[in-house]
Amino acid sequence: MRKSFRALAILAAIAATPIAFAQDANTDASTTPKRFSFVGGYAHMVPKSNAGSLAGQDADLDGSGAPTLSGAWHFDEHWAVELWGAADKFESDVNLANGARGKFKQQPVAVSGQYHFGQASQPIRPFVGLGYYESNIDQEHFDPTVAGDNHVGLDTPKGPIATVGADFNITDRWFARADARYLKGDTEAEVGGVPAGELQVDPWVVGVGVGARF
Template sequence: MRIASILLAGAALLAAAPASAEQGDWLVRLRALMVAPTEESGPVEPGFPGAHVAVDTSFAPELDFTYMATDHIGAELILGTTKHHVSGRGDLGGLGRLAGTWVLPPTLTLQYHLAPEAKVRPYVGAGVNYTIFYSEKASGALENALGETKVRLDDSFGYALQAGVDFDITPKVFANVDVKYIDIDTKAKLVSGSSVNHVDVSLDPIVVGVGLGMRF
């Protein structure tokens, strides 16, 4: 009976212990992401100087890995891909959707964890991002207007800023909320026969993630 009481007390203490982040730990999170571009676009030149473009918000799952180099310092790599649609504005506004593209933005940040032993553990981070655009495709509306069109977007290298917080659920499992600002600049090329148009776009998305994590 006494042994059972000791075991129950030990289990209660273990359940109450925070899932603290310590040197050498791996933190793995699965998040649901909202990627909301705060884009600015230049003109579509030379053919449509009175036109610009807009990029829509996208939702997707994301997996990330954090290695704790010390109790306070971690390095996080995020992996996920989203699909976005590009719409016309100004002189191209009547066409609606112009193109679609998939975006792969692997991002590495160096984090500072403010309270690694607490049950609620905020952190801030900064790092670098390399964004790859792939499977770009012109819309039917654009091709009806210009003819067969190939769309290409240049890959981007920029910085990333981050803030987030982990909340204990069990000694190993925690909930997470994370917000990032990612600097993404690209040049889109539209090739329609012998006609070539370019547009510079600063996507600069706000990336909001909510999910669950596990400490190993």
Template sequence: MLKTSFIVALATISTASFAGQWQVKIGGSLLQPSAKHNTLAEGLVTDAKADNGASFTPSIEYFFEDPRFSAELLLATPFKHEVKASINGQPSAQIAEFKHLPPTLTFKYHFINSTPITPYFGAGVTAAIPFQERARGDLEGAKLRANMTYGLAGQVGVMVNPIKDNKNWGVFADVRYAKVEPDLKIDGVKIGTLNIDPWVYTAGISYRF
């Protein structure tokens, strides 16, 4: 269901590309996983956690006829993460690494007012596309795979237009939360689900056409 909704929403934005107002945002993001105590392989692997990652994150935003409403598609260069865990009760050590892309689509409401500061919030869907998964440490040599996954996403932020009489340029900062929980396989055998559920902190500049 989420996969279908994500594709339909992307198609809706593409269809709207011939009219309306567009905004391009250029920023950087820190992705901080919130899930810290994953248990995998029937208890053999405990306290598995992905570390923080940072990336360049541009986005494209379309404003509907009512400018209080918009749709934003977050793009990114790949995030890279290491995964640490305890195996058989041994001290935590790196067991894996992977990269992923997190395209995220949110539909937003903007609190337009007479000041240069416009708060906003949004909700939508995200996808986590993992690649270059590699087992490390005690799992070195095993074939690690993580599946592509979909989840819900929320967003809260603020846009500031600091240049008087010029509403095209702006600066922004926002926070997103997403449900990201890929299944993991070692040598083709599922060992569990790695709950990442990240907070994503983003700041940057924008230009509105």
């Protein structure tokens, strides 16, 4: 978990830097409303520790980073609907209580409604979101001590996603973003097609990015 916390600290430091840009920016909003916004960024996934059991052993999960993309349609100055997802796969390490190890990759995608506080012209605009996600899991690899020659399979976690974040206006078109997303979902494990436990992945995904409005 130390690697995860170091990565989160780096992300937090990066997220703070847009404030300096926002303070000097010309944030006068255009008279023409901008209905679309797009954000490209990078995020670190931190799955739940003590996530459950697999093959009769308690499991601890650790995460990694991946690029992300999102696009949103803004109904008005405050309300929007967003499509968000990972542009590549997050890799998670699995550490079992008996010392066995494994890993898998997942690629989440989500649709959320958002509410943006304040006015479009202000330098910093916080927002919140709530929606639904699914995360495709593949490339599961585990030590032979876990399942021998049998395949360890994990099904698709799905459920609610909650978002908190803030946009830092650089101009009326360009902005920087910092956000945190909580994905609530479990995955059932199978070894050779036989049920073998459940993992409560429940990750936090903390990210930064740069966006544009059109």
